[in-house]
Amino acid sequence: xxxxxxxxxxxxxxxxxxxxxxxxxxxxxxxxxxxxxxxxxxxxxxxxxxxxxxxxxxxxxxxxxxxxxxxxxxxxxxxxxxxxxxxxxxxxxxxxxxxxxxxxxxxxxxxxxxxxxxxxxxxxxxxxxxxxxxxxxxxxxxxxxxxxxxxxxxxxxxxxxxxxxxx
Numbered sequence: 001x002x003x004x005x006x007x008x009x010x011x012x013x014x015x016x017x018x019x020x021x022x023x024x025x026x027x028x029x030x031x032x033x034x035x036x037x038x039x040x041x042x043x044x045x046x047x048x049x050x051x052x053x054x055x056x057x058x059x060x061x062x063x064x065x066x067x068x069x070x071x072x073x074x075x076x077x078x079x080x081x082x083x084x085x086x087x088x089x090x091x092x093x094x095x096x097x098x099x100x101x102x103x104x105x106x107x108x109x110x111x112x113x114x115x116x117x118x119x120x121x122x123x124x125x126x127x128x129x130x131x132x133x134x135x136x137x138x139x140x141x142x143x144x145x146x147x148x149x150x151x152x153x154x155x156x157x158x159x160x161x162x163x164x165x166x167x
Contacts, residue, residue, distance in 0.1 A: 006057050008037050008134075010089065010159055012167050013052040013070060014044065014077045021075040025052065028069045034058030038156025049077070051167070053158050080167065082159045087167070092155045093137045094119070096127045098148040107147055114140040125150060 015021050022041065029036055038055035056066075063081065070079040082089070099107045104126070111118060111128050114136065120127035130140050134157060141152065161167040 007060065007083070008055045008057055009060075009063055009081060009083045010087075010157055011052075011054045011056065011067070011070075011079055011081055012159055012161075013054060013079045014167075015050055015052060016075045016077070017043075017048055017050050018075050021073075022052075024073055024075065025054075025070060028066055028073070029054075029056055029058075032058065032062045032066050032069075034062065034066060038154070040156045040158050042158075053156065055157055078166070080161075082161070082167075085161070085165075087159045087161050089133055089157045089159045090131060091134050091137055091157050092129065092131045093140070094127055094129055094151075094153050095141065095144060095149060096120075096125055096151040097144055098125050098150050100124065103147060107144070110140070110143050114143075116140070 013025065015025070026036065034056045035058060036054055036056050040053040041050055043049075044051050067079050067081060070076050097107060101123070107126065108118070114130055115132070116128040116130045118126055119129045128144070130137055137154060141149075159167065
Protein backbone atom coordinates (compact mmCIF):
# COMPACT_ATOMS: atom_id res chain seq x y z
CA UNK A 1 0.00 0.00 0.00
CA UNK A 2 1.50 3.37 -0.96
CA UNK A 3 1.25 6.48 1.16
CA UNK A 4 -1.41 7.94 -1.17
CA UNK A 5 -3.56 4.80 -0.72
CA UNK A 6 -3.24 4.79 3.06
CA UNK A 7 -6.58 4.97 4.86
CA UNK A 8 -6.71 7.37 7.78
CA UNK A 9 -9.25 6.02 10.24
CA UNK A 10 -11.13 8.61 12.30
CA UNK A 11 -11.98 7.68 15.87
CA UNK A 12 -13.93 9.68 18.40
CA UNK A 13 -12.95 8.84 21.98
CA UNK A 14 -14.92 10.27 24.90
CA UNK A 15 -12.71 10.34 28.01
CA UNK A 16 -12.59 11.55 31.60
CA UNK A 17 -10.29 14.53 32.14
CA UNK A 18 -7.62 12.80 34.19
CA UNK A 19 -3.83 12.98 34.14
CA UNK A 20 -2.24 10.27 32.01
CA UNK A 21 -5.36 9.44 29.99
CA UNK A 22 -3.78 10.55 26.71
CA UNK A 23 -0.60 8.56 27.40
CA UNK A 24 -2.58 5.40 28.12
CA UNK A 25 -4.61 5.84 24.93
CA UNK A 26 -1.52 6.51 22.80
CA UNK A 27 0.09 3.36 24.21
CA UNK A 28 -2.80 1.22 22.89
CA UNK A 29 -2.09 2.49 19.36
CA UNK A 30 1.66 1.98 19.70
CA UNK A 31 1.30 -1.63 20.90
CA UNK A 32 -0.80 -2.46 17.83
CA UNK A 33 1.60 -0.78 15.38
CA UNK A 34 -0.78 2.06 14.50
CA UNK A 35 0.47 5.57 13.85
CA UNK A 36 -1.48 8.52 15.20
CA UNK A 37 -1.64 10.86 12.19
CA UNK A 38 -3.63 13.62 13.91
CA UNK A 39 -4.99 14.30 17.37
CA UNK A 40 -7.50 16.90 18.49
CA UNK A 41 -8.54 17.08 22.13
CA UNK A 42 -11.23 19.47 23.30
CA UNK A 43 -13.47 19.81 26.35
CA UNK A 44 -16.91 18.26 26.13
CA UNK A 45 -20.10 20.03 27.22
CA UNK A 46 -19.44 18.67 30.71
CA UNK A 47 -15.99 20.00 31.72
CA UNK A 48 -15.17 16.72 33.46
CA UNK A 49 -14.83 15.00 30.07
CA UNK A 50 -13.04 15.57 26.78
CA UNK A 51 -13.53 14.42 23.23
CA UNK A 52 -10.49 13.13 21.37
CA UNK A 53 -10.62 12.90 17.60
CA UNK A 54 -7.82 10.61 16.52
CA UNK A 55 -6.73 10.12 12.93
CA UNK A 56 -4.71 6.91 12.72
CA UNK A 57 -3.26 4.56 10.17
CA UNK A 58 -2.33 0.91 10.37
CA UNK A 59 -3.52 -2.51 9.37
CA UNK A 60 -7.34 -2.45 9.10
CA UNK A 61 -7.71 -5.80 10.85
CA UNK A 62 -6.10 -4.32 14.00
CA UNK A 63 -8.50 -1.40 14.29
CA UNK A 64 -11.34 -3.39 15.83
CA UNK A 65 -8.97 -4.66 18.51
CA UNK A 66 -7.79 -1.11 19.27
CA UNK A 67 -11.40 0.04 19.73
CA UNK A 68 -12.07 -2.87 22.10
CA UNK A 69 -8.91 -2.18 24.09
CA UNK A 70 -9.69 1.54 24.33
CA UNK A 71 -13.18 0.73 25.63
CA UNK A 72 -11.59 -1.29 28.44
CA UNK A 73 -9.53 1.67 29.71
CA UNK A 74 -11.03 3.11 32.88
CA UNK A 75 -10.92 6.73 31.63
CA UNK A 76 -12.64 5.92 28.30
CA UNK A 77 -16.43 6.12 28.26
CA UNK A 78 -16.76 5.15 24.60
CA UNK A 79 -14.87 4.96 21.32
CA UNK A 80 -16.53 5.19 17.89
CA UNK A 81 -15.03 4.68 14.42
CA UNK A 82 -16.32 7.38 12.06
CA UNK A 83 -14.16 6.46 9.08
CA UNK A 84 -17.03 5.37 6.84
CA UNK A 85 -20.16 6.81 8.46
CA UNK A 86 -22.14 9.94 7.60
CA UNK A 87 -20.42 12.36 9.95
CA UNK A 88 -19.43 15.98 9.55
CA UNK A 89 -15.62 16.18 9.40
CA UNK A 90 -13.73 19.46 9.23
CA UNK A 91 -10.15 20.56 9.50
CA UNK A 92 -8.47 23.96 9.61
CA UNK A 93 -5.20 24.84 7.94
CA UNK A 94 -2.91 27.83 7.95
CA UNK A 95 -0.60 28.19 4.97
CA UNK A 96 2.09 30.87 4.76
CA UNK A 97 3.31 31.48 1.23
CA UNK A 98 6.04 33.67 -0.13
CA UNK A 99 4.47 35.88 -2.76
CA UNK A 100 5.46 39.21 -4.29
CA UNK A 101 3.16 41.90 -5.67
CA UNK A 102 3.10 40.30 -9.15
CA UNK A 103 1.91 36.92 -7.88
CA UNK A 104 -0.44 38.22 -5.19
CA UNK A 105 -3.48 38.52 -7.47
CA UNK A 106 -3.22 34.91 -8.63
CA UNK A 107 -2.66 33.67 -5.07
CA UNK A 108 -5.74 35.58 -3.89
CA UNK A 109 -7.82 34.08 -6.73
CA UNK A 110 -6.82 30.57 -5.66
CA UNK A 111 -7.55 31.47 -2.04
CA UNK A 112 -10.99 32.83 -2.95
CA UNK A 113 -11.83 29.69 -4.91
CA UNK A 114 -11.16 27.57 -1.82
CA UNK A 115 -13.02 29.95 0.53
CA UNK A 116 -9.86 31.00 2.36
CA UNK A 117 -9.47 33.99 4.61
CA UNK A 118 -6.31 36.04 4.33
CA UNK A 119 -5.23 36.39 7.96
CA UNK A 120 -1.89 38.10 7.35
CA UNK A 121 -0.49 40.04 4.42
CA UNK A 122 2.94 41.62 4.02
CA UNK A 123 4.98 42.76 1.01
CA UNK A 124 6.67 39.36 0.80
CA UNK A 125 4.13 36.87 2.16
CA UNK A 126 0.58 36.03 3.10
CA UNK A 127 -1.06 33.58 5.47
CA UNK A 128 -4.21 31.85 4.29
CA UNK A 129 -6.72 30.19 6.60
CA UNK A 130 -8.86 27.41 5.17
CA UNK A 131 -11.59 25.33 6.79
CA UNK A 132 -13.08 22.25 5.17
CA UNK A 133 -12.78 18.55 4.72
CA UNK A 134 -9.24 17.18 4.46
CA UNK A 135 -9.52 16.63 0.68
CA UNK A 136 -10.27 20.33 0.17
CA UNK A 137 -7.19 21.33 2.14
CA UNK A 138 -5.08 18.81 0.20
CA UNK A 139 -6.33 20.32 -3.07
CA UNK A 140 -5.57 23.88 -1.92
CA UNK A 141 -2.11 22.80 -0.84
CA UNK A 142 -1.48 21.30 -4.27
CA UNK A 143 -2.70 24.44 -6.10
CA UNK A 144 -0.81 26.89 -3.89
CA UNK A 145 2.50 25.00 -4.30
CA UNK A 146 3.24 27.12 -7.38
CA UNK A 147 4.20 29.72 -4.78
CA UNK A 148 6.80 28.92 -2.16
CA UNK A 149 5.10 27.42 0.92
CA UNK A 150 7.04 28.81 3.87
CA UNK A 151 5.02 27.13 6.62
CA UNK A 152 2.00 24.87 6.81
CA UNK A 153 0.02 23.77 9.85
CA UNK A 154 -3.16 21.69 9.98
CA UNK A 155 -5.33 21.01 12.97
CA UNK A 156 -6.33 17.46 12.18
CA UNK A 157 -9.95 16.44 11.76
CA UNK A 158 -12.75 17.16 14.15
CA UNK A 159 -15.84 15.02 13.73
CA UNK A 160 -19.46 15.06 14.81
CA UNK A 161 -22.13 12.50 13.98
CA UNK A 162 -25.16 13.78 12.09
CA UNK A 163 -28.63 13.72 13.59
CA UNK A 164 -29.20 12.03 16.94
CA UNK A 165 -26.37 9.53 16.56
CA UNK A 166 -23.73 9.71 19.31
CA UNK A 167 -20.26 10.97 18.42
